[in-house]
Amino acid sequence: MGKTSARRPQSRRAAIRGCGGKRSVNPQCPSCRPDDEKIVVAAGTFDILHPGHLHYLAHAKALGRLVVIVSSDEQAEKSGKQLVHTQQERAELVRALRIVDEVVLGGSDSPLRTIEKIKPGIIYLGYDQKMPEEVLAYCKRHNVVVLRDSCASEPWRHKTTKIKERIRRR
DSSP states (O other): OOOOOTTSOSSHHHHOOOGGGSSOOOTTOGGGSOGGGOEEEEEEOOSSOOHHHHHHHHHHHTTSEEEEEEOOHHHHHHTTOOOSSOHHHHHHHHHTSTTOSEEEEOOSSOHHHHHHHHOOSEEEEOTTOOOOHHHHHHHHHTTOEEEEOOOOSOGGGGOHHHHHHHHHHO
């Protein structure tokens, strides 16, 4: 495995800022919760679990209480993914990981509704994930910190679509 780049936070404290990036703390603000109470959201399809997923989730867990959103079948198929496992199977696999504190199934409509219910202090994106504009606007309004994971040196090895292609060629 390659090392992650310097963009990955060195400590939980280094990644977390107070309200609006200030040093002041607002007890009502999700970003200002103490580290051990901070809710960190990581999301994905997790159709075929691989080392890239494990690294991503471990980096997210280092920041606080890890809640993983598993994409619904409908949402994954809308984005063109051909699934091997159902949403319940994928959620069960992720739930079995010791580093995961909670698993939530994503809705079939907007990811914003799921985020609003969880009220995270941090949203931790994978190296290639995009955030919908409505979720980004929510994060700005509610002082949710958005961080992006840096990827391993060989991301092509740890991408579900690439793994499926390698399996088909055999």
